[in-house]
Amino acid sequence: MNIAFSPCPNDTFVFHAWVHGLIPDAPELTVTYADIDITNHLAARREGPEVLKISYAALPWVLSDYALLPCGGALGRGCGPLVLTAGDAASGNQSSSPAAEDPARLSGRTVAVPSERSTAYLLFRLWAAQQVPGGVGKIVVMPFHQIMPAVRDGQVDAGLVIHEARFTYPTYGLRLMTDLGQWWEQDTGLPIPLGAIIARRHLDPGALAGWTRSSVEYAWAHPQASREYVMRHAQEMDAAVAQSHIDLYVNEFTANLGEDGFAAVASLLGRASEKGLVPEFDLALLRS
Known part of the structure; x- marks a missing residue:
């Protein structure tokens, strides 16, 4: 069976046992490691593997062909995407300031995002509609590991970052404009739906x-068993950052979405559909 997921520590940690034949009766997996932007578009073009990790924001384009699995993905609290701007290189100040935190600074500016169909970008669009007068200017799609250097080097005015960037952005001299997860949780009281595991509907979900x-x-149960596999794919990440990444994104919702998880997904995609940010679709498909 073919599967595609990212080389990020949460995905390699979750799928290590299955990939290495440690799950009784599970089919052998052939893995494609790919950035989320790639898997989002693979699923939408119906060219993807039988099982994929995609953004929850991409579900409306693919639910007719793929079913949402109620486990394996990334959803939680305190783990949302961040909007970052460059620090003050002259003063060496990397901390937040009132000016840095003012969303109006993004009006007409260029912002780098990891995928146009990512949950991060969908949250950003919902937030910007409320907070950025006149809207942002140009959106540039980049692999997520290129975004912080681009902000630091002045190639873009701000960056929307995910994953381990929550822990490493100060080392790039960047500062936080807003935590979109915090904004979402305060607005809805629900966890943040980030990455989903989907499977072709003709299979047995x-x-x-x-x-x-x-x-x-x-x-x-065996947290050390996957360490070598996780670090081999962790893209120059040190072990402490990789473990922080796993601790944040692999949680109760990874084992079972539950009612709060499904409610979070329905709220995000329902709002987005009402605003015309995603295609209209039957929310009942999320559970079938």
Whole structure:
């Protein structure tokens, strides 16, 4: 069976056991490691593998062909995307200031984002509609690991970052404009839906969910077993940052979305559909 997910520590931690044949009766996996922007578009073009990790924001384009699995993905609290701007290189000041935190600074500016169909970008659009007078200017799509250097080097005015950037952005001399996860949680009271695991509808989603959940549970029960695999794919990340990444993004919702998880996904995509940011779709497909 073919599967595609990112080389980020949360994904490699979650799928380590299944990839390495440690889940009884689960089919052998052939893995494609790909940036989320790539998997989002693979699924939308119906050229993707049988199982993929995509952004929750991309679901409206693919739910007719792919079912959402209720486990394996990334959803939680305190783990949302960040909007970053450059620090004051002259003074060496990397801390937030009133000017840096003013969303009006983004009016007409260029912002780098990791994918036009990412949950991060969808949250950004919902936030910017409220907070940025006249809207931002140009949006530039970049692989997420290129965004912070681009902001630091002045290639873009701000960057929308995800994953381990939450822990490393000060080392690039960047400062926080806003935490979109904090904004979302305050606005809705719900967790943030980031990455989803989907599978082709002609397969058995119950069996796939069972194997995925077993892989999650194996990872928790044997946390050292996946260390070499995680670090091999961690893109120059040190072990402490990789573990912080796993601790943040692999949580109760990874094992089971539950009612709060499904409510968060429905709220995000329902709002986006009402504003014309995603295609209209039947919300009932999220559970079928």
